[in-house]
Amino acid sequence: MTLSIDTLLAGPRGRRLCLEVLRLVPDGPEARDAAWAVSWAAQALDENSGRMVSIAGDAASFTEPEVSPAEAAAALARVPIPELSEAFLFTALSLAVDLATYWQPPFGEDVLAATEDLRPVLERVASAVAGAPVIEWWGSGVELDTQAMVRWENSPASTRSPEELSAQWRNEQVAEETSFARQIGDVRLSGSWWSTPSFALPRSTRARGTAGPVGLTLVEDSWGWTSARVRPIAAPDGDVIEIDGPESWAALCRRHPFPVTASRRNVWGWATGREGMWVQPDWAAVAGEAAGVHLSVNGYLSTAGRVIDLGDLGASTVAGWGPDETFWFSPVEHSAPEQEWVRDGDTWTRA
Incomplete structure (x- = not known):
């Protein structure tokens, strides 16, 4: 877009x-x-x-x-x-x-x-x-040659396969919807607010020269981390779905709808002012058709937090993603040793 x-x-x-x-x-x-x-x-x-x-x-x-x-x-x-x-x-x-x-x-x-x-x-x-x-x-798509993963401070790296993680994501979502549906009348009840695939999946952003990967800085509601481990990767083969605006997100939701009204009705209602049915993509199904999904910066600015109308399905929104972030549904290979980065003020530098 x-x-x-x-x-x-x-x-x-x-x-x-x-x-x-x-x-x-x-x-x-x-x-x-x-x-x-x-x-x-x-x-x-x-x-x-x-x-x-x-x-x-x-x-x-x-x-x-x-x-x-x-x-x-x-x-x-x-x-x-x-x-x-x-x-x-x-x-x-x-x-x-x-x-x-x-x-x-x-x-x-x-x-x-x-x-x-x-x-x-x-x-x-x-x-x-x-x-x-x-x-x-x-506005560009995923830059396959410069991808790098960020691991904050001492957070452990996942050892499970992307296939396992996607299957686990669906099981946990079904359980969460069932649990929240029992309390549908509680207007104060908070719940999950993100619409991303599993956070345990490999995630990467492009690296931009000496500034490192943009994922070091472009973080929603950051926790003030002062150190991170950065690992350059070789992007896996296969198609990458591009989210470059509300239309592409809506198309993905219609192709693989996953109802999340019970768990998101309050949090997304508070955030957007909208009441009604909510849907997000079924990421376990999406994983069957692509190696990854990428949200461009333009896609983020025009779509994140916005009510995206889906007609009879209800509506959706993009929440919890970082600009230029790619979630990978296929295993990734490391292309260089892990690097330590530290933050001084607002600047990240390689240690």
């Missing part, structure tokens, strides 16, 4: 990317005013806003400013679009990814970014992002 203004702003993560571009503008009067306005406008829209605590002074005399989405939009409109270098856009992308949540209502900033008031402001950013030459790889 080619990234356009409409496809970028149709997805919650695409909108958040555009908002983060403006929030990353170097400090100045316009940036400070916009940061203040966005913060208070988002606070009013956030269902999980928490409580304001006063460190000093008279808390009783403090009144939270009332900032409307229109006022936040006006402040953001005065912020100039910065030079969209590859490093700058990658930072904005990593923020949009890290702030993804699918087990609770969206953050106030995400609600704000979806308002009609912010649409014109984000359109000018989306136009600049879509036209930036440095994002050409965001």
Whole structure:
């Protein structure tokens, strides 16, 4: 899928990317005013806003400013679009990814970014992002020659075959749906929120020069890891299914539907505001037709967290994936020794 203004702003993560571009503008009067306005406008829209605590002074005399989405939009409109270098856009992308949540209502900033008031402001950013030459790889398919797996800190590597893991995934999903169906009336009950294949399967992303695999940085709701083991792999032979937008995800769900209404009804309802039947792909069935499945960056930005209508089947969403991530249903071979990587601030380097 080619990234356009409409496809970028149709997805919650695409909108958040555009908002983060403006929030990353170097400090100045316009940036400070916009940061203040966005913060208070988002606070009013956030269902999980928490409580304001006063460190000093008279808390009783403090009144939270009332900032409307229109006022936040006006402040953001005065912020100039910065030079969209590859490093700058990658930072904005990593923020949009890290702030993804699918087990609770969206953050106030995400609600704000979806308002009609912010649409014109984000359109000018989306136009600049879509036209930036440095994002050409965001729309590409899996890059077979540069794949690498990431193993966080001391997490053990799986020793089970992909075939076993896919079969186990289906059995666990059936059991989970059966268990949650017994408690269908509990509107507070949380559950699994991801729509991925088994996390124990081999997973990889492309490596980009000295920065290492993008999977080191593009992680949803990251846990703040400071070390990782990276293993270059030789991609297995066979077809790789490409998820490059909502249409390809919908086609996969229709071809191999797996109902997950019982387990996802609350978490995806909170995240999207939609009630009804939910479906995701039957990954054990998908494993029978392909060696892997890849989610491009463009596919992620336009699809992750978005309600994807499936007609009589209900709806689906992409949750729990990292941009450019490939899940492999076939065994992978290591092509080089495992490497140790460490993080200093926001930068990963090979130890």
